[in-house]
Amino acid sequence: MKKIFIHGIIAGILAAVASLIYCNLYQSTLGVSFDKIINIGSVFGSSIFGCVLISAAYSILFKFKKANLQGILNVIIVVLSFASIIGPFSMSLPLDIEFPEMFPGLVVPMHFFPALAFFTLSPFFKQSSFKS
């Protein structure tokens, strides 16, 4: 059970690192800056939170010995990740931020990184998870 949360935390860190690399690449390539809204702390915080939430859902699944529903849980995780992109599209940024139309392009991919990182690391933690 403990390992599923370690899985979540490591996946969260991985997602945060990927997000920061993408963020720097996006901002330097397109010449925009959203540093007032996105910073290292918020990226790490939200990525780890997202992955720990996925871990919690998995732990509930294993607690009730419903490992066979793992596929459905994965679909729910992806659907929720997709639904969460409504946030950046509807968000109003501070008025002194230039090019707000470029903001969703930066943030939307990041919403998929936690699930992607979690699924990528799953084979390394799978056996342990099923045992617990």
Place this chain on the structure above:
Amino acid sequence: MLNNLKNKKMKQFSFAVLVGATLMLSAFTTINSVDWKISNDYSIKFKGKDAEGIFKSFTGDISFDENDLNSSKFSTSVDVSSINTGNGMKNKHAKSDLWFDAEKYPTINFTSSKFSKSKNGYTVEGTLTMHGKKKQIEIPFTFSSNTFNLNFSVNRMDFGVGTMEGMSKKVSNEITLEISVPVTKK
């Protein structure tokens, strides 16, 4: 010989007085100048129900003299495409033909016709042109520390900006404008 010298000195003195007087008058002319240059740190904010933002581009000619309101004149223009609501989709929507139609009506203009003193400052009457429609309006304003502050509201339906149907009716008719224009003497 002595007379010639006196005449020459008199002419020199008269010339010096003339130059001095000209310089003094020109100095007073500069002090009384009423032309103002708009500083870069102006702000044009608008606010209504479900609509809030700024216009980033503003130009114009401002002549204003507190002691001579008759010679004062505002002729200003706001670039519609500089609208910023903080949301890219809303910006695009605001510039579209459903709202301001920035392509067809790229500017919002105001030209003053009359100034008067009011209880708290001044009032300017003039023509506001927006979305191809003109309307006479009165705008109260103050002028202190070389900054014009204008607070007033316009009814967007008077100018045919948006509709009151569908999602558009979520935006209130009355839109409040808060304009601050710091200026320096030209």
